[in-house]
Amino acid sequence: MSLVEIDQLVKSFGAEVAVAGIDLNVDKGEFVTLLGPSGCGKTTTLRCIAGLERPDSGEIRISGEPITSPEKGIHLTPEDRNLGMVFQSYAVWPHMTVFDNVAFGLKIRRTSRSETREKTNKALELVGLGQLGDRYATKLSGGQRQRVALARAIVYNPRVVLFDEPLSNLDAKLREQMRIELVRLQREVGITSVYVTHDQAEALVMSDRIVVMNKGVIQQIGDPETIYARPANAFVANFIGVANLLEGKFLGRSGAIAEAEISCGDPPLRLKAIGAEGAQAGQSVILSLRPEDVALHLEAPASPGPNLLEGEIIDTIYQGNFLDCQVRVGPHEIGVQMDHFELLDPGQKVFLTFEPDHGLFLSE
Amino acid sequence: MSIAGLHKPDAGEIKLGETTFTSTENNVYLPPEKRDIGMVFQSYAIWPHMTLEKNVSYPLDIRKVNQSEIDDRVLATIRLVGLEDMMGKDATQLSGGQQQRAALARAIVFHPKLLLFDEPLSNLDLKLREKMRVELKRIQNEVGITSVYVTHDQAEALVMSDDIIVMSKGKIEQTGGPHAIYARPRTRYVSNFIGIANLIEGRIARTAGEGRGEIEITRNGERALLPCLLADGLSEGDAAVLSVRPENIHAMREKPDGHSLEGEVIQTVFLGNYLDCRVRWQDFEWKIQAHPREHLREGERVYLHLDADHTLAVLP
Numbered sequence: 001m002s003l004v005e006i007d008q009l010v011k012s013f014g015a016e017v018a019v020a021g022i023d024l025n026v027d028k029g030e031f032v033t034l035l036g037p038s039g040c041g042k043t044t045t046l047r048c049i050a051g052l053e054r055p056d057s058g059e060i061r062i063s064g065e066p067i068t069s070p071e072k073g074i075h076l077t078p079e080d081r082n083l084g085m086v087f088q089s090y091a092v093w094p095h096m097t098v099f100d101n102v103a104f105g106l107k108i109r110r111t112s113r114s115e116t117r118e119k120t121n122k123a124l125e126l127v128g129l130g131q132l133g134d135r136y137a138t139k140l141s142g143g144q145r146q147r148v149a150l151a152r153a154i155v156y157n158p159r160v161v162l163f164d165e166p167l168s169n170l171d172a173k174l175r176e177q178m179r180i181e182l183v184r185l186q187r188e189v190g191i192t193s194v195y196v197t198h199d200q201a202e203a204l205v206m207s208d209r210i211v212v213m214n215k216g217v218i219q220q221i222g223d224p225e226t227i228y229a230r231p232a233n234a235f236v237a238n239f240i241g242v243a244n245l246l247e248g249k250f251l252g253r254s255g256a257i258a259e260a261e262i263s264c265g266d267p268p269l270r271l272k273a274i275g276a277e278g279a280q281a282g283q284s285v286i287l288s289l290r291p292e293d294v295a296l297h298l299e300a301p302a303s304p305g306p307n308l309l310e311g312e313i314i315d316t317i318y319q320g321n322f323l324d325c326q327v328r329v330g331p332h333e334i335g336v337q338m339d340h341f342e343l344l345d346p347g348q349k350v351f352l353t354f355e356p357d358h359g360l361f362l363s364e
Numbered sequence: 365m366s367i368a369g370l371h372k373p374d375a376g377e378i379k380l381g382e383t384t385f386t387s388t389e390n391n392v393y394l395p396p397e398k399r400d401i402g403m404v405f406q407s408y409a410i411w412p413h414m415t416l417e418k419n420v421s422y423p424l425d426i427r428k429v430n431q432s433e434i435d436d437r438v439l440a441t442i443r444l445v446g447l448e449d450m451m452g453k454d455a456t457q458l459s460g461g462q463q464q465r466a467a468l469a470r471a472i473v474f475h476p477k478l479l480l481f482d483e484p485l486s487n488l489d490l491k492l493r494e495k496m497r498v499e500l501k502r503i504q505n506e507v508g509i510t511s512v513y514v515t516h517d518q519a520e521a522l523v524m525s526d527d528i529i530v531m532s533k534g535k536i537e538q539t540g541g542p543h544a545i546y547a548r549p550r551t552r553y554v555s556n557f558i559g560i561a562n563l564i565e566g567r568i569a570r571t572a573g574e575g576r577g578e579i580e581i582t583r584n585g586e587r588a589l590l591p592c593l594l595a596d597g598l599s600e601g602d603a604a605v606l607s608v609r610p611e612n613i614h615a616m617r618e619k620p621d622g623h624s625l626e627g628e629v630i631q632t633v634f635l636g637n638y639l640d641c642r643v644r645w646q647d648f649e650w651k652i653q654a655h656p657r658e659h660l661r662e663g664e665r666v667y668l669h670l671d672a673d674h675t676l677a678v679l680p
Contacts, residue, residue: 168489172517180633199490205633225656228636241636292637292655317498320522320546320559321611321653337637339611339655341543 001064003028003192004049004160009058011044018044020216021058026160026194031186033195035203036213037239042196043164045213049194050085050162051078062159084153084161084191088168092137092145092152098124099133102151109156123155126189128181143174150182154191163195167202179205200240204228212236230275234362237288244289244334250279250361257356260285264309265330272306273359285361291337293358296325297351298342307359309334309352313344327352367512368403368480369396380478399478402471402509406483408463410455410470416447419455419466423474441473444503461492468500472507479504481513485520497523518558522546530554546609550595551679555607562613562650564606568677571600579606579677583646590623592675604677610653612674615643615666624667625650629660643668 002025011019019041026032034042047053048068049060059069067076092101103120111119124130127147132140137148146166153161167175167182183206186193197203203210204224212219212227212235220232231237234245248262251270258276261268276285301308311329318324323338327350336352344350365371367378369385377387384392385399402423410419417438424434442448445465450458458466464484471479484500485493501524504511515521521528522542530537530545530553538545538554549555552563566581569589577594580587590606598604614620615629627645632654639654643666650668654660 172490172519180631201635204636224634224636228634228656290637317523318542318546319519320542321609339653341547 002026003030003063004194005059005061005064006045006049007059007061009045009048009060010056011041011048011053012056017216019048019055022213022216022218024211024218024221026192028192029190031183031193031195031206031208032211033197033203033207033209034211034213035197035200035239036219037198039215040213041216042198042213046162046164046194046196049160050083051076051081082156082159084156084158086146086149086153086161086163086166088165092140092148094136094138096137097133098129098135098137098140098148101137101148102155105152105156111156119155120151123151126154126185127151142170143178146170146178150185154189158191160192160194163193165197165199168197168199175202182206204240210240212239214239230360231288231362234286234288237360237362242291242335242337244287244291244294244332246287246289246332246334248285248287248361250276250281250283250285250363252281253279258285258361260287260361262287263330264332269309269330271359272356273354273361274357276361276363279361279363283363285363288360288362289334289354290358291324291335292339293354294334294336295353296327296336296338296342297353298348300351301353304351304353306356307354311350311352313346313348313350315346316344325350367478368401369394369399400476402474402476402479404464404467404471404479404481404484406486408460408467408487410458410463410466412454412456414455416442416450416453416455416458416466420469420473423470427474429474437473441469444472444506445469446499460488461496464488464496465499468503472503472509475507476509479509479511481511481515483515483517484513486515486517493520500524522558528558530557532557547674548593548595548676549607549678552605552607555605555676555678560610560651561607562610562648564648565680566604566606566677568594568598568600568602568604571598577677579604579675581606583648586646588623588625590670590675591672592677593673595676595678597679598677603680605680607676607678608670609674610640610651612671613650613652614669614671615641615652615654615658615660616669617664617666619667620669622669624669626665626667629662629664629666632660632662 004026006024008021009019010021034045036042048055054075055068057070060067066074067081099120102123103116106116106119124133127150129147167178179202207224209223210227211221214235220236227240237243246262248260251259251261256274257272259270259272262271273287279285309329311327314326314328316323316325323341325336327334327336366373373386375388378385385394420441421434421438445468447465485496497520525542528542528545529539532553538550546559555561564581566579569578569580571577575594578589579592580589625645627643629641630644631642633640639656641652641654641660643650643652
């Protein structure tokens, strides 16, 4: 049995359906991320688990026990659910010391003084703030405040910790560092975590499993590698990382490799890639191609393989570690990511190739 | 702030073309409104009680431009920044990204001689920020107004600029195009600030002409001599810092010909288009950017090969 079980959860606000009947299980010790654009239902789902929203229907159980179930007339208050929460706004009290901020959750639970001291110090050690207990919260950096918020969420050994975009207020360098630290901590403490973010890089780096949501519906559940390499549909392909999406007609397959006709001017191109399992000849498919899987050549390659496209440079964006190129191929704009610098002029003719097992046909 | 006229400098001179903005020596100080500058700030400074058009037309209204010209220019500028669908809306009905576009429209509508940007994208979320970088650059190219842009975000600087001026403690550290700054930083500070770099203190062991040489590094008693490009001003025997970008190091399972450093993969972080790895060599952790299809695993022994054309010795 999973620690958290969500069955057919539905929540509307007026005429707007925020969560349209989702099912999700989270195992003990697992780090599960709800990922999607704003309005996809991820935060509403989290707030239903927290007890901050009442669902219209469906059920949520922790350790088999319903915590909310409109059908059964059950709705536990947030405090009775024994969950920890970490928010984007740190919600750290400025007039209290770090120690008192963290101990607060234990005090309202009427924990004895010696136990409070012991548990608070342990939580502060864990998040790397062991030396700063006496400091006032206003004297802390953004990253340190976020750690206080985390210590406060884990100090009373909650069954699950819920995270609502906790890193979005930090600057880029600190955010990257905190991602890694959060995961390390989560593994060390073994806390079951449900994490909400709109930041796909965060989801890839931190999660055991990612739940991609859009318009209140789960689009795909899987580990980061699978979600990235084998997206279930065009939405997932484009939301996680960057994908070139080209429409075409399925022709046939030989083993794992399928072939489709992509309209790219006249004559249409025949391209080979994996995916499109179960597709019928003539069916519409979409080729999903990651920019880093496309090779760009200045001269026609001698042995191009089965997938060769001719185009011209529209524009390049220099990122330092990558050079992002936009290439016009017939009616399409294809993004190519190069790992070295090359001086490319708009209008310049180039050739693109990709390995068949690096492209993916999606049947919509 | 000094260019804008919001701060008075202690000394020095600022000119725009033939116009002196400020000169302490000649006792010249032009107030901000006389400098003909468009400004875009982090806080959009869009008036909530006015429509989009009214916000954009404001600089023309106070310059008493005639009404039909105002209407034409406001419409053209709103189109340029891609907000034509929002006409007639109050500023409060615009999203963060749209408000920033409105602020840009207001800054360019009166065709200023100079545009100043003060971290205009820092309040936007990452995807929107990345989109707006490219968009801002496109608009700037189209209107062709000279722009001075302030940011702490090095990625933004690389993507948008013709020239980057890296500053530290009130001084210019290096000036150059994005690729020159990224690929050939002169100092440890620039190397570390722009992009990510592996930095190890060492000594120039040999110079070989044409800006090439060898740097010696020692960690935990293990000595390595690495072929490298030398920053201007470094000679044999000088203290220097080895600087290599994560994407210019290759982790190989078989020992390659030539120099290599043997280490252990201690962390891999999957980011989709690349794998961010840490490899421990002696007491140093190398940051490496690997292709996900190489499938490096934690605990694996690997040989690090540093690309000599991208291995730099820079000033400490």
